[in-house]
Amino acid sequence: MAETVMRVRPTESSDYLGNPHKGLCTFQHFNGEALYPGNFWSEEGPLVDEEEDRLHLEELQKVRNHNIHRFHYPHWAKGYLCTTVSYCRWFWRELEPSQGNYDFSMIDRALNLCKERKQTLAVRLMAFGSSKQPQVPEWFADICPMIKNHNKTLDQTVPDHDSPVYLEHWGNVIKAFAARYDDNPLIESIDITFIGPWGEGAGDCSVEQIEKFNQVWSESFKKTPRLALIGGDQFAVGLKHGSGWRCDCFGDARNPGSAEVIRSLSFNHMYDCYPEQVYNAGAQDAWKTAPIHLESCGVPMDWYNAGGDIDFIIQQGLKFHATYLMPKYTALPEPWLDKFRYFCKHLGYRFVFRQAMFDLNMQPGGKWKFKAWIENIGVAPIYHSYDLAIRVRQGDNEQIIRVTDEDIRKWLPGDTIVERQFGVDASFKPGMAEISAGLINKEGQVKVRFANTDQFQDFWLRLGFAQIVSS
Numbered sequence: 150m151a152e153t154v155m156r157v158r159p160t161e162s163s164d165y166l167g168n169p170h171k172g173l174c175t176f177q178h179f180n181g182e183a184l185y186p187g188n189f190w191s192e193e194g195p196l197v198d199e200e201e202d203r204l205h206l207e208e209l210q211k212v213r214n215h216n217i218h219r220f221h222y223p224h225w226a227k228g229y230l231c232t233t234v235s236y237c238r239w240f241w242r243e244l245e246p247s248q249g250n251y252d253f254s255m256i257d258r259a260l261n262l263c264k265e266r267k268q269t270l271a272v273r274l275m276a277f278g279s280s281k282q283p284q285v286p287e288w289f290a291d292i293c294p295m296i297k298n299h300n301k302t303l304d305q306t307v308p309d310h311d312s313p314v315y316l317e318h319w320g321n322v323i324k325a326f327a328a329r330y331d332d333n334p335l336i337e338s339i340d341i342t343f344i345g346p347w348g349e350g351a352g353d354c355s356v357e358q359i360e361k362f363n364q365v366w367s368e369s370f371k372k373t374p375r376l377a378l379i380g381g382d383q384f385a386v387g388l389k390h391g392s393g394w395r396c397d398c399f400g401d402a403r404n405p406g407s408a409e410v411i412r413s414l415s416f417n418h419m420y421d422c423y424p425e426q427v428y429n430a431g432a433q434d435a436w437k438t439a440p441i442h443l444e445s446c447g448v449p450m451d452w453y454n455a456g457g458d459i460d461f462i463i464q465q466g467l468k469f470h471a472t473y474l475m476p477k478y479t480a481l482p483e484p485w486l487d488k489f490r491y492f493c494k495h496l497g498y499r500f501v502f503r504q505a506m507f508d509l510n511m512q513p514g515g516k517w518k519f520k521a522w523i524e525n526i527g528v529a530p531i532y533h534s535y536d537l538a539i540r541v542r543q544g545d546n547e548q549i550i551r552v553t554d555e556d557i558r559k560w561l562p563g564d565t566i567v568e569r570q571f572g573v574d575a576s577f578k579p580g581m582a583e584i585s586a587g588l589i590n591k592e593g594q595v596k597v598r599f600a601n602t603d604q605f606q607d608f609w610l611r612l613g614f615a616q617i618v619s620s
Contacts, residue, residue, distance in 0.1 A: 153508065153509050153510065154506055154507070154508060154509060155505075155506065155507050155508075155509045155584075155613055155614075155615065156504065156505070156506050157504065157505045157506075157612045157613045158503065158504050159502050159503075159504075159505075159599070159601040159602070159603060159610060159611075159612070160601060160602045160603065161501050161600060161601060161602075162600050162601050162602045163600075164600075165231065165490065165493075165494055166499075166598045166600060167231060167233060167267075167598075168233065168498075168499075168597055168598055169233045169234075169269060169533070169596055169597065170233070170234070170269060170337060170472070170497065170531055170532065170533050171233070171234070171472050171473065171493075171496055171497030171498060171527075171531075172230075172231075172232060172233060172234070172473065172474070172493040172494075172496050172497065173229070173230050173231070173232045173234075173473075173474055173475075173476070173489070173493045174232055174234040174235060174236040174271065174473055174474065174475040174478075175229075175232050175234070175235045175236065175268070175478050176190060176235075176236050176237070176475055176476075176477050176478035177190070177191055177193070177194055177195055177236075177237055177238070177478065178195070178235065178478050179235050179259075179262045179263065179265075179266045179268060180225055180231075180232060180235075180266035180267065180268055181225065181226065181266060182226065183226060184226045184227075184228060184229060184478055184479055184480055185477065185478055185479045186479075187479070188447060188448045188450055188451060188479060189479070190448070190477040190478065190479065192238060192275075192278055192282060192347060193238075193239075193240065193282070193283065194237040194238045194239040194240075194243075194255065194259075195237060195255060195258070195259060196243060196255045197254045197255050197258050228480035228481060228483075229478070229480065229481060230481065230486070230489055230490060230493060232268065233267060233268055233269065234268055234269055234270075234271055234337055234473060235259070235262075235263055235266075235268045235269070235270050235271070236270075236271040236272075236273075236442075236473075236475045237259055237270060237271070237272060237273075238272075238273040238274075238275055238347070239255060239256070239272075239273075239274055239275065240275050240276075240277065240278060240282075240283040241274070241275065241276050241277065241283075241285055241286055241289075241319070241322060242283045242284070242285070242286050243255065243283075244274065244322055244326075245286060245322055246286065247286075247288060248286075248288050248289070248318075251322070251325050253325075253326065253329060253330075256270075256272075256326075256329075256330065260333065260335050260336075263335050264335060269334075269335050269336065269337040270335055270336055270337055271337040271338045271339075271442070271473070271475075272326075272336065272337075272338070272339050272340070273339075273340035273342055273347075273348065274322060274323065274326060274339075274340075274342060274348075275342055275346075275347050275348050276308065276315075276319050276342070276343065276348065277307060277308075277346060278346050278347055279305070279346045279347075280305040282346070284305075284306075284307075285307075285308055289308075289318055290306075290308075292314060292318075293308050293309070293312055293314040293315055293318070294308070294309040294312045294314070295307065295308060295309065296308075296309050298345065298346075298351070298352055305346075307345070307346075307352060310343065310344055310352055310353060310354035310355075310358060311353075311354060311355050311357075311358045315343075316358065316361055316362065316365075319343060320362065320365040323365055323366060323369055324365065324369050326339075326369075327339075327369035327370050327373075328369075330373070331369065331370050331371060331372050331373050332372060334533070334590070334591075336373050337373075337374075337533075338373060338374045338375070338376055338393075338440060338442065338532075339366070339370055339373050339374070339375055339376070340375075340376050340378070340395065341362070341363065341366050341375055341376060341377045341378070341383070341387050341392060342378070343362045343383075344359075344383055348378070349378055349397055350378050350380055350381055350383055354382075354383075356382050356386070359382050359383055359386045360386055363377075363386050363387055363389075363390045363392075364390070366387075366390070366392075367390040367391065367392075374392075374393055374439050374440050374532045375387070375390075375391070375392040375393065375439065376392055376393045376394055376395045376439070376440065376442055377392045377393070377394050377395075378394070378395060378396070378397065379394050379395065379396045379422075379423065379426050379427070379430075379432075380422070380426050384426065384430050384432070385430045388430060388431070388432055388435055391438065391439060392435075392439055393435055393436065393438075393439030393440040393441055393442070393532075394432060394435060394439075394441060394442075395441070395442035395443070395444065396418070396423055396442075396443060396444065397444045397446075398418040398422075398444070398445075398446035399418070399419075399423075399443035399444060399445055399446060399462075399466065399474075400419070400443075400445050400446045400447075400449065400452050400457065400462045401417045401418040401419055401446035401447075402417050402418075402419040402420065402452075402457055402458060402461065402462060403417050403455055403457075418446060419461075419462065419465060423465075423469075427469070436469070436470035436471075436472075436528075436529050437530065437561060439532065440471075440472040440473065440497075440529065440532050441469050441470055441471040441472055441473075441529070442471070442472065442473045442475065443466055443469075443471050443473065443474045443475065444475045444476075444477075445474070445475065445476040445477055447477075448476060448477045448479040449476050449479070449481050449482060449485065449489075450479060450480060450481070450482055452482075453482035453484070453485060459485050459488050460488070463488060463491070463492045466492065466496070467492075467495055467496070467528050470528045470529045470562075471496055471497075471528070471529070472496055472497035472498075472529050472532070473496065473497070474492065474493065474496060495527060495528060496527070496528065496529075497527050497528070497529050497531070498525055498527040498529055498530055498531045498560070499525065499526050499527035499600050500523055500524070500525055500526075500527075500557075500560065500588070500597070500599050500600060501523070501524045501525075501526055501599065501600045501601060502521065502522075502523055502586060502599045502601050502610055503522040503523065503524050504521065504522040505519070505520070505521050505522075505584075505586065505612045505613075506519075506520040506521075507519040507520065507584065507612075507615060508615065509615055509616055510615065510616050510618045511541070511573050511577070511582060511615045511616065511617050511618065512573060512617075512618055512619075513573055513574065513575045513576070513577045513578075513617065513619075514572075514573060514574075514575040515572075515573050516570050516571070516572060516573070517570065517571050517572075517573050517615075518568075518569075518570050519539060519567075519568070519569055519570075519571060520566070520567065520568040520569075521566070521567045521568075521586070522564065522565070522566055523560065523564075523565045523567065523599075524563065524564050524565070525560045525561060525562050525563060525565070526562070526600070527562060528562060529561075529562070530557075530558055530559065530560055530561050530562075531557060531558055531560070531597065532558060533558070534556070534557070534558060535557055535588045535589060535590060535596060535597050536551040536552065536553060536555075536557075536588070536589050536590075537551075537552040537555050537557060537567065537586070537587075537588060538550060538551050538552065538586070538587050538588070538589045538593075539552070539571070539584065539585070539586055540583075540584070540585045540586070540587065540609055541573070541574070541577070541582050541583070541584060541615070542582065542583045542585070543577055543578065543580065543581070543582040543583070543617065546574075546576055546577065546578075548573070548574040548577075549589070549593060550571050551589070552567060552569060555567055557588065557597075577617045578617060579617050579618060579619050580616075580617050581614050581615075581616060581617070582614065582615050582616075582617050583611070583613075583614055584612045584613055584614060584615055585605065585609040585610055585611050585612055586599070586609065586610045586612055587599075587608065587609045587610060594607070595607060595608035595609055
């Protein structure tokens with residue numbers, strides 16, 4: 150009896166895929182730009198400058214001329230690895246130079262550069278920095294109660310975090326940003342920030358006020374993933390509102406001490422802070438619905454020079470089910486580059502198309518059965534929406550079938566079985582039809598690649614052929 154079902158088992162690929170929404174991030178920069186020198190970095194995000202824009206365009210053209218076609222995304226800086234996410238921070242002074250007058254031109258420029266350089270933009274908006282960095286706008290300091298910040302520096306005056314004025318005006322910045330960008334597919338994530346310098350938590354704020362600020366974020370950002378900083382009440386309340394989390398000193402395993410060394414002489418974040426904070430906050434499963442973002446403690450070259458255990462650091466990052474690593478856009482230690490490649494390859498999601506089964510015969514205007522086994526071999530789901538799609542192509546005629554009731558954001562590590570019956574377009578003629586699969590955006594382009602070989606140039610995964618038969 151003739152076979153009536155086609156069974157296909159695509160070959161798994163071990164290549165780096167350059168997929169969006171995961172892996173290494175640039176910091177205050179975009180693909181192809183020069184790295185920060187040494188172990189230096191800046192907390193001030195890129196602004197709009199006509200001369201700087203001209204140089205960026207010239208730089209981008211060099212990138213295109215050099216290697217833009219290698220993996221269909223621009224070349225990366227020497228000493229770094231390829232990235233699809235840019236992480237940038239901006240201070241309030243730049244965002245609202247006068248009361249009620251918002252300037253988001255630097256955000257628009259950053260998004261344009263991300264689009265050019267095949268990246269998305271992860272954002273932190275900061276009310277103020279440390280004592281030698283930008284503070285709150287002068288107009289705001291004149292109307293808000295200001296106090297000494299004894300949690301960070303004795304010479305810094307900061308807003309009273311519990312002041313209704315601070316909640317109102319900093320909250321208005323967040324609302325205005327969300328109204329403009331929450332629906333933008335190039336926005337990767339937003340940090341929840343309101344306590345202390347850089348919004349990293351070094352300051353006093355009541356639980357009641359923390360709750361109110363989180364309401365502002367959760368009500369404003371309906372589509373953009375939100376990230377709470379690990380630690381304290383801001384962490385616990387953020388999680389309660391459905392946020393993911395981020396840490397700002399990942400990789401800090403210095404001063405390991407010994408059983409005989411007192412804790413005050415052997416504290417580090419990887420042993421004494423992060424595991425305990427995640428456990429106490431009940432954050433072990435937060436990754437299932439929102440991303441985890443790791444920012445390096447200092448820069449990785451510091452870890453290397455201190456004799457750090459990179460294997461332990463990587464193991465901990467994968468254990469946390471992290472999606473991103475942001476190492477300040479400084480040169481990575483050459484002897485560790487392969488380790489970082491491994492880390493970035495396994496961060497976040499990685500979808501392998503294991504098997505497809507479908508009716509060998511297709512009748513125009515009739516029904517067609519399709520079944521797939523897809524495995525996520527990464528450590529987290531994807532947090533942005535794309536449609537699983539099946540493409541039936543016969544010459545110039547094609548039908549793209551979106552499986553709109555399948556939410557790929559729920560593809561946790563492990564197996565997913567997709568089994569559906571689809572209608573076949575009546576326009577097909579008797580003969581062979583090519584079958585392929587892809588994860589597509591609203592425009593019908595494959596943006597998320599399966600970790601399989603035998604892909605077309607447009608990244609659709611070839612699954613084989615079916616026979617169009619007459620009724």
